[in-house]
Amino acid sequence: MKASVYIASSVDGFIATPTGDVSFLEELQPPNPDEGDLGFAKFLASVDVLIMGRKSFEKVVSFGRELWAYGDTRVVVWSRGKVDIPEHLQTTVSYSSLCPKDIIAQLEQEGCTHAYVDGGTTIQRFLEEGLIDELKLTRVPVLLGAGIPLFSNAGNKFALQHLETKAYSNGMVTTSYRVLNNETARETARDERTD
Numbered sequence: 001m002k003a004s005v006y007i008a009s010s011v012d013g014f015i016a017t018p019t020g021d022v023s024f025l026e027e028l029q030p031p032n033p034d035e036g037d038l039g040f041a042k043f044l045a046s047v048d049v050l051i052m053g054r055k056s057f058e059k060v061v062s063f064g065r066e067l068w069a070y071g072d073t074r075v076v077v078w079s080r081g082k083v084d085i086p087e088h089l090q091t092t093v094s095y096s097s098l099c100p101k102d103i104i105a106q107l108e109q110e111g112c113t114h115a116y117v118d119g120g121t122t123i124q125r126f127l128e129e130g131l132i133d134e135l136k137l138t139r140v141p142v143l144l145g146a147g148i149p150l151f152s153n154a155g156n157k158f159a160l161q162h163l164e165t166k167a168y169s170n171g172m173v174t175t176s177y178r179v180l181n182n183e184t185a186r187e188t189a190r191d192e193r194t195d
């Protein structure tokens with residue numbers, strides 16, 4: 001099963017302020033770049049499940065029912081505890097405390113083919129275990145100075161293959177990468193040697 005990240009950060013690599021505020025995502029002028037949603041609807045249509053950290057889930061729920069951006073897409077909230085799921089989301093949202101590899105394995109067994117992984121710590125843990133295949137990162141033209149980091153300094157090294165970069169009129173820049181984890185990197189090196 002493929003797993004992808006689709007996320008926006010400040011140029012200095014923060015996805016939210018230290019208190020979890022994400023209003024910097026909305027403060028740009030002009031607010032709507034050339035392609036309104038930065039390809040989000042197309043990306044969302046390509047996934048069959050969203051694995052979201054509990055803190056990110058609580059944040060989006062706090063925005064209110066009308067701003068739930070994921071439609072009927074299945075969502076699995078990652079938490080070690082019990083997650084309060086609002087009644088209107090109970091048909092599509094569940095929660096899991098399984099480790100990243102086991103969540104992916106279980107979803108794969110259930111027929112899922114493409115997972116969207118979201119939330120700072122959540123992305124970091126899945127990435128560290130070599131479970132992320134693609135990163136679609138939007139850099140928002142602001143330096144926050146401090147905040148919740150997109151990436152950890154856990155020390156894992158991954159080569160990234162650049163796929164596409166798109167710059168928008170309001171200064172946002174979206175870049176997509178394929179993650180070459182250790183196994184893939186070894187295979188790529190082997191392929192290159194035999195070319």
Ligand SMILES: NC(=O)c1ccc[n+]([C@@H]2O[C@H](COP(=O)([O-])OP(=O)(O)OC[C@H]3O[C@@H](n4cnc5c(N)ncnc54)[C@H](OP(=O)(O)O)[C@@H]3O)[C@@H](O)[C@H]2O)c1
Binds near residue numbers: 019020060098125
């Ligand atoms: N800029 C953007 O595009 C963007 C996108 C997404 C999110 N955000 C922001 O990022 C912030 C949240 O990110 P975050 O890094 O603080 O948290 P997060 O990744 O959303 O959620 C972290 C939670 O994941 C659960 N978790 C962690 N390790 C686990 C494990 N081994 N097993 C089971 N569950 C585990 C824990 O839930 P429990 O504590 O319940 O155990 C932990 O508190 C919010 O402010 C959100 O608005 C921004």
